[in-house]
Amino acid sequence: MAKKVILLTNLGSPDSTSVKDVRRYLNEFLMDERVIDLPYLGRLLLVRGIITPFRAPKSAAKYKTIWTDEGSPLIVITNELAEKVEKKSGLSVYVCMRYANPTPASAFRQIISEHPDVEEVVLFPLYPHYAMSSYETAVEHVKNAHSIGEYDFKLNVVAPYYNHNGYTDALVETLRPYLENGKYDRILFSYHGIPERHIFKTDPTGSHCLKTENCCSAESPAHEKCYRHQVLETTRLVAEKLNLAESDYLVSFQSRLGTDKWLTPATSDVLKELPSKGVKKLLVISPAFVSDCLETLEEIHEEGRETFIESGGELYDTVPCLNSNDDWVETIVDLVDNV
Numbered sequence: 001m002a003k004k005v006i007l008l009t010n011l012g013s014p015d016s017t018s019v020k021d022v023r024r025y026l027n028e029f030l031m032d033e034r035v036i037d038l039p040y041l042g043r044l045l046l047v048r049g050i051i052t053p054f055r056a057p058k059s060a061a062k063y064k065t066i067w068t069d070e071g072s073p074l075i076v077i078t079n080e081l082a083e084k085v086e087k088k089s090g091l092s093v094y095v096c097m098r099y100a101n102p103t104p105a106s107a108f109r110q111i112i113s114e115h116p117d118v119e120e121v122v123l124f125p126l127y128p129h130y131a132m133s134s135y136e137t138a139v140e141h142v143k144n145a146h147s148i149g150e151y152d153f154k155l156n157v158v159a160p161y162y163n164h165n166g167y168t169d170a171l172v173e174t175l176r177p178y179l180e181n182g183k184y185d186r187i188l189f190s191y192h193g194i195p196e197r198h199i200f201k202t203d204p205t206g207s208h209c210l211k212t213e214n215c216c217s218a219e220s221p222a223h224e225k226c227y228r229h230q231v232l233e234t235t236r237l238v239a240e241k242l243n244l245a246e247s248d249y250l251v252s253f254q255s256r257l258g259t260d261k262w263l264t265p266a267t268s269d270v271l272k273e274l275p276s277k278g279v280k281k282l283l284v285i286s287p288a289f290v291s292d293c294l295e296t297l298e299e300i301h302e303e304g305r306e307t308f309i310e311s312g313g314e315l316y317d318t319v320p321c322l323n324s325n326d327d328w329v330e331t332i333v334d335l336v337d338n339v
């Protein structure tokens with residue numbers, strides 16, 4: 001059997017909550033051409049001249065509200081997950097991040113020093129859905145480091161698993177305890193948003209995505225890379241497993257940045273509008289995030305609650321991410337075994 005190890009890759013966090021570290025992180029993140037897809041000079045001016053100077057102090061203050069003694073929740077949780085996957089799979093598990101630390105190059109150096117005979121690294125992106133700003137950039141970043149290092153081992157990548165039974169079952173099990181006494185008027189599936197332009201860009205047919213109202217439910221090869229299709233599928237499968245009626249839940253997109261047209265409806269708009277439509281008791285789940293992070297702990301749990309309650313909502317609960325729960329660990333091992 002080929003000597004195999006696992007490499008988990010996640011988005012990454014600033015090294016600390018200092019404005020300087022947050023600025024460096026935001027510059028690296030937003031200068032990624034798969035995140036802000038402008039020509040280099042335009043991107044540089046926008047990111048360094050406008051977005052980062054204003055955003056860094058605000059983001060640093062937000063990170064301070066979620067930071068733990070061990071560091072960023074996203075990093076701490078990813079490391080805990082790695083330990084558990086290692087125990088369950090019997091394989092060595094490493095971690096790298098798309099932005100900041102640890103880098104793919106440092107993870108490869110560690111792998112080689114601990115396993116000089118390694119033949120295969122299985123890359124597991126901690127993104128269930130394909131988007132050029134998440135799954136694609138993370139995978140390309142690791143492939144790039146692999147090719148620069150001219151390593152002898154193979155790099156195999158786990159495909160997006162938005163419709164994998166284990167992943168949707170794991171989501172169902174995190175939701176189930178909240179649904180036992182039927183106290184919510186609605187469940188909101190809030191996914192990280194992306195600009196519509198990114199959906200057009202990743203449509204290999206060039207003619208399917210966002211061309212009709214129900215493009216995401218009509219058969220198409222475009223779905224292999226369509227973020228909207230994939231998040232709607234995750235939602236549909238989870239709802240089906242829980243026997244939810246269509247009127248029991250809705251989907252929205254959070255964390256919009258800039259003035260471009262992003263996927264709609266925006267989570268913040270939905271949270272403002274629901275109470276006036278009679279939805280006073282709300283449960284929110286964020287399945288695009290497998291690890292709790294700034295976008296769940298601050299934006300959804302804190303800001304989201306404030307928006308909903310100030311708009312007339314009465315009860316607002318949020319479901320934790322899969323983090324390092326046992327169902328999720330088993331799913332990762334299964335996906336790695338079948339890559």
Ligand SMILES: C=CC1=C(C)c2cc3[nH]c(cc4nc(cc5[nH]c(cc1n2)c(C)c5CCC(=O)O)C(CCC(=O)O)=C4C)c(C)c3C=C
Nearest residue numbers: 011012013035059074131133134192194257288293294295
């Ligand atoms: C779940 C997948 C993600 C997609 C798709 C995604 C797209 C995307 N993000 C930004 C801008 C920012 N995102 C930020 C934080 C952040 N984003 C994701 C995941 C996805 N992003 C995660 C897991 C996190 C949390 C990181 C953490 O340390 O906890 C941030 C930084 C924080 C802030 O200032 O708000 C920015 C900026 C864009 C522009 C984009 C698509 C184009």
Ligand SMILES: [Fe+2]
Nearest residue numbers: 011192255295
């Ligand atoms: Fe993001």
Ligand SMILES: [Fe+2]
Nearest residue numbers: 209216226229
């Ligand atoms: Fe689509």
